[in-house]
Amino acid sequence: MACLALTPSGLGAADPPGEIALTIENNRFQPEELKVKAGAPWVLVITNKDKGPEEFESHDLRIEKVIPAGKTVRLKMPALKPGSYRFVGEYHEKTAKGRIIAE
Template structure:
């Protein structure tokens, strides 16, 4: 019975590790919150599909990446780096903003593949 538990654990670790490897293979883009309330870049172009968006808060205040049409939000403390994974198939322009500083806005432009 013990060997069955070990085999199941090994299988789950192997499958879980494969999922992590796939996440690392995603196209990756970076969006930085700058001191003074701006995004860099303010306009980010990406191909349609699934990708990882790394969020970097270089400011001394908390920020929140939020996009209503993308249904994504992420709060970052001062100096924190995190990420969101986005999957979108429709080309178009998708606005985002810092919910704590609502004048700070940007646009994610999704292009055809």
């Protein structure tokens, strides 16, 4: 006899990845520190409220993505090992910076 495990979200379905919001405003990222669960994929939702584009760049994560002015983009992020991962806004590196902490 076969046995099926049921989950609240459906028949053996995996939960969708969680979303974490990041805003670009006044050439800065808000919040500057993001905390995510280590070992689980997630989605980074970046909204650019500035009048010009900004590039989200993380050498630690090997990601570069230009976010046009007034637009929102969603980046599917991989499961991360515990640790700290820095990111910057390449067009405003002195002010647009932050880190992702995977715990």
